[in-house]
Structures are given as C-alpha cells and as structure tokens.
Amino acid sequence: MSIKENLYLNFIKDDRYMYLLSGLKNTLLITIVAVVVGILLGFLLAYIRSTHDKTGKLKIPNLIAHLYITVIRGTPMVLQLLIVYFVIFASVNIPKIIVAFIAFGLNSAAYVAEIIRAGIMSIDEGQFEAGASLGFSYTQTMLYFILPQAIKNVLPALGNEMIVLLKETSVAGYIAMDDLTRGADIIRSQTYSAFVPLLMAAAIYLFFVLIFDRLVKKLERNLKSSDH
Amino acid sequence: MTTETTSPLIEVRHLFKEFNNSRHRDLKVLCDINVSFNKGDVAFIVGPSGAGKSTFLRCLNRLEEASSGEILFEGVNILDKNVDIDRHRQKMGMVFQQFNLFPHLSVLSNLTIGPIKLQGLSQEEAEERAMKLLKRVRLEDRARSFPNQLSGGQKQRIAIARSLCMEPDVMLFDEPTSALDPEMVGEVLEVMRELAEDKMTMIVVTHEMAFAREVANRILFMADTNILEENDPENFFEHPQNERLKAFLEKMI
Ligand SMILES: Nc1ncnc2c1ncn2[C@@H]1O[C@H](COP(=O)(O)OP(=O)(O)O)[C@@H](O)[C@H]1O
Ligand SMILES: [Mg+2]
Numbered sequence: 062m063s064i065k066e067n068l069y070l071n072f073i074k075d076d077r078y079m080y081l082l083s084g085l086k087n088t089l090l091i092t093i094v095a096v097v098v099g100i101l102l103g104f105l106l107a108y109i110r111s112t113h114d115k116t117g118k119l120k121i122p123n124l125i126a127h128l129y130i131t132v133i134r135g136t137p138m139v140l141q142l143l144i145v146y147f148v149i150f151a152s153v154n155i156p157k158i159i160v161a162f163i164a165f166g167l168n169s170a171a172y173v174a175e176i177i178r179a180g181i182m183s184i185d186e187g188q189f190e191a192g193a194s195l196g197f198s199y200t201q202t203m204l205y206f207i208l209p210q211a212i213k214n215v216l217p218a219l220g221n222e223m224i225v226l227l228k229e230t231s232v233a234g235y236i237a238m239d240d241l242t243r244g245a246d247i248i249r250s251q252t253y254s255a256f257v258p259l260l261m262a263a264a265i266y267l268f269f270v271l272i273f274d275r276l277v278k279k280l281e282r283n284l285k286s287s288d289h
Numbered sequence: 290m291t292t293e294t295t296s297p298l299i300e301v302r303h304l305f306k307e308f309n310n311s312r313h314r315d316l317k318v319l320c321d322i323n324v325s326f327n328k329g330d331v332a333f334i335v336g337p338s339g340a341g342k343s344t345f346l347r348c349l350n351r352l353e354e355a356s357s358g359e360i361l362f363e364g365v366n367i368l369d370k371n372v373d374i375d376r377h378r379q380k381m382g383m384v385f386q387q388f389n390l391f392p393h394l395s396v397l398s399n400l401t402i403g404p405i406k407l408q409g410l411s412q413e414e415a416e417e418r419a420m421k422l423l424k425r426v427r428l429e430d431r432a433r434s435f436p437n438q439l440s441g442g443q444k445q446r447i448a449i450a451r452s453l454c455m456e457p458d459v460m461l462f463d464e465p466t467s468a469l470d471p472e473m474v475g476e477v478l479e480v481m482r483e484l485a486e487d488k489m490t491m492i493v494v495t496h497e498m499a500f501a502r503e504v505a506n507r508i509l510f511m512a513d514t515n516i517l518e519e520n521d522p523e524n525f526f527e528h529p530q531n532e533r534l535k536a537f538l539e540k541m542i
Binding site: 183187188190191193194195196197198201205206208209213 | 343350352375376377378379382383387389390391392402403406407419430451452455
C-alpha cells in the first residue's frame with residue numbers, strides 16, 4: 062500500500078479524521094478544565110498546608126490535605142480515574158467527560174498544591190513580618206504580598222504541570238472516553254493499520270506540548286524582564 | 290489640662306519570654322521586664338548581641354508572642370488573647386534591619402497599600418499622604434521605582450516612610466542601619482533624627498552609640514534577658530553604674 066493510499070484509508074475514508082478531531086477536542090477540554098479545577102483546589106490545599114507550617118494552626122485540615130496529596134501523588138492516575146468512574150460514580154449516570162474533569166482535576170490539584178506551597182515557603186519570612194507589622198492579618202498578608210510573589214516564582218512549574226496533564230489525559234480511554242489517543246486507536250482497529258494513526262496522534266500531542274512549552278517560556282521571559 | 294492623666298503610651302509589666310522550639314528548649318530570653326515609654330519618648334536600647342533586644346522589641350507588637358506578662362498600649366493589654374492585634378499594629382510602625390519592602394510593588398504602592406486596604410483611604414488620599422512622606426525622606430522622585438532599583442539606604446528610608454504612612458503613634462526600629470554600607474548609614478540616621486525632632490515616639494535598638502547619645506532622651510542597657518540600667522544620655526555614657534555596662538561601653542568606644 063502506498064503512503065497515499067494509507068493516508069486515505071486512515072483519515073479520509075469514512076471521515077475517519079473526525080475520530081482524531083473530536084478526540085483532540087476532548088483532550089484539550091479535559092486538560093483545560095482539569096487545570097482550572099486543579100489550580101482552584103490546589104490553592105486551597107497549599108494555603109492550608111503552608112498556614113499550618115507557618116503558624117501551627119489548621120491542624121485537622123492540614124492532616125486531611127496532607128493525606129489527600131500523599132495518596133494522589135502516590136497512586137497511578139489510571140487507577141484514580143477508574144475509581145472515580147467505577148466506584149464513586151458507579152450508581153450515578155453522569156457524562157464521562159464530567160468524570161474526566163473531576164478525576165484529572167482532583168489529580169492535578171495535588172501537584173499544583175505542592176508547587177504553590179513550595180512557592181509560598183520560598184518567600185522570605187520578613188515579608189510576612191512586614192505585612193503583619195503594618196496591621197495586615199495573616200490572610201491579607203498572604204493575599205496582597207505572599208501569593209503574588211509566590212505565583213510569579215512558580216509560574217513555569219505550573220506551566221509544566223499543564224504539559225504533563227495534557228499527556229496524562231491519554232489514559233481517559235480506560236473509561237471509554239473518546240480522547241485523542243482513543244480516537245487513533247479506533248482508527249487502527251478499523252483499518253488494521255497501526256503506524257499512521259498512532260504516529261499522527263503522537264505528532265498532535267507533541268505539537269501542543271511544544272506550543273504550551275513556548276507559551277511557558279515566553280511567560281517566563283516576560284516575568285524576568287518585568288522582574289522588580 | 291488639669292485633669293489629663295499622664296499614663297504612659299506603652300507600659301510593660303513582668304514580661305517574660307522563653308523560646309520552646311526545636312532549636313532550643315526553655316531558652317529564657319526575657320526575664321521579668323518592667324518598663325514604660327511615654328508619648329514623645331525617644332528611647333534607645335543598646336546592649337551586647339544576644340541580649341534579647343530584638344525579642345523585646347518584637348514582643349511589643351507581638352511579632353513574638355510573650356510567654357507571660359502584660360503590655361499596655363494606649364491603656365489596652367495587647368497580650369490579651371481577645372485583643373485584635375492587627376488594629377493595634379497599625380498604630381505601631383516597625384522598621385527592620387533587612388528593610389522588608391514588598392518587591393512586587395512600586396515604592397508608592399508600598400506606602401499606599403496599608404492606608405488603602407486597612408484605613409479605607411481612597412487612592413488619591415493615600416497617594417497624597419505618601420508623596421508628603423516621600424518628600425520628607427527625600428525620595429519623591431523614586432515613587433514609581435521598584436525596591437530592587439534602590440540602594441540600601443534608599444530602601445530603608447522608604448521602609449520608614451511606609452511605616453509612617455499608617456500614621457502610627459510609636460515607631461519601633463530594630464537595628465535599622467546594621468545591614469547598610471557605611472556610606473549609607475548617615476542618610477537613614479538623618480531621617481530618624483528629623484523624626485525625633487518632630488516628636489515622634491520612638492524605640493530604637495542600635496549599635497550607633499554617638500547617634501544614640503545625640504538623639505535619645507533616654508537610653509536603656511539590655512544584657513542577659515533584662516534591662517540592667519537606664520539613664521539620660523549624658524549620665525548613661527559619663528557615669529555608668531552597672532559593671533556590665535561599663536565593660537560594654539569600653540568595648541564600644
Ligand atoms: N526564634 C528563635 N528561636 C529560638 N531562639 C531565639 C529565637 N530568636 C532569638 N533567639 C535567641 O534569643 C536570644 C536573644 O536574641 P535577640 O533578641 O535576637 O538578641 P539581640 O537582638 O539582643 O541580639 C538569643 O540567644 C537568640 O539565639
Ligand atoms: Mg537583634
């Protein structure tokens with residue numbers, strides 16, 4: 062079979078490229094929603110963890126947050142996805158994509174939390190004291206002085222987390238979610254030709270990873286040039 | 290005039306502080322300190338390193354939690370657990386050895402963020418107040434700069450202006466010139482001298498003996514967890530009583 066025939070068979074015939082296209086759409090959607098969920102929840106976890114480290118308060122919430130982060134980071138993403146789908150939502154009928162949003166978002170939160178916590182802990186103690194001495198409460202000090210500096214410091218790491226997440230979503234097929242990887246695999250099973258569709262999917266992942274990477278690098282450069 | 294009571298601005302009673310952290314157990318740093326500061330006082334605290342001077346100063350605005358005792362600030366025992374310490378801290382400015390300016394904010398915002406967020410001033414009101422203070426520390430042309438564009442001496446003058454921008458009733462200084470290159474010490478001391486002349490209540494920890502003698506109305510000698518001697522500048526330097534103080538002065542001068 063010539064290359065031309067191969068491409069025709071795998072992408073054009075029966076509109077098979079649609080598997081890749083709709084798969085890509087889901088992959089990107091899951092990534093973006095999971096990043097947003099991850100950042101929101103990750104912030105909360107990071108706030109709890111670093112407040113405990115700094116002040117000794119929030120003992121119980123810290124225990125829970127610590128346990129959560131340990132379990133999520135210590136178990137495979139695929140298993141977490143399967144557990145959310147087959148255990149937590151076993152008796153509820155909700156769209157698979159929502160399950161994916163939740164599973165990947167919960168996973169991402171644990172990693173984001175550790176990134177932001179590291180950012181907070183890297184800020185000089187004198188910044189907390191300066192805020193406090195002016196009359197700012199601990200939470201206000203965090204909000205106005207610590208977090209803006211901490212986030213700026215960890216933005217590249219957060220960008221990398223997004224790149225990792227994009228690739229991680231490729232296990233969504235385990236719950237029969239039609240993502241980019243599964244789209245390629247469906248084509249393979251129909252055409253009995255593995256090379257072209259799988260390589261194409263890989264190329265698309267790589268393309269987006271490189272785009273994200275460039276965005277992160279650009280952001281980093283902008284931050285450096287505006288570094289005060 | 291006749292009925293006005295002259296209660297001190299700050300009254301410290303039986304203040305104890307020990308550190309109980311992983312580094313040290315039962316390290317007694319302040320042991321039964323009793324002292325008062327009046328409105329308009331320019332009190333300097335001197336003494337050997339490790340005496341507890343910083344800890345004492347930081348207990349006054351509760352950056353360190355005292356172990357026991359009372360600190361009456363404007364009549365309120367601020368060591369009381371029910372006290373809203375954040376409100377009282379607005380009235381107690383603090384200047385640190387390491388400046389601790391907010392690096393992500395412009396000089397102007399370093400000054401205005403407190404009055405805006407904590408005292409409800411509008412942007413314009415806060416900036417007007419801030420610009421007056423920047424003029425006072427002779428840095429009005431640096432309002433739009435960022436802290437890392439300033440020299441150490443400039444940073445510390447901005448830090449002083451930032452504290453003043455909250456219009457505090459007392460200013461606490463913890464070795465404000467110790468982190469500075471020698472040629473920058475003068476400009477910071479000059480600002481502090483003017484502040485004292487303007488009758489700001491000041492409590493200053495420093496090793497600048499000549500400056501203390503010139504500006505203070507009282508000098509306290511701290512060593513070994515307590516205030517061992519207190520006097521007016523003249524007698525403090527000319528007629529020291531305590532043996533530790535005599536030895537200290539000999540080494541310093
Ligand atoms: N956070 C802390 N934990 C344990 N010990 C401390 C802490 N801060 C200060 N100390 C100890 O308390 C003593 C007094 O310190 P400090 O108040 O900084 O003295 P000074 O300012 O007079 O040099 C020192 O022995 C110091 O090691
Ligand atoms: Mg000290």
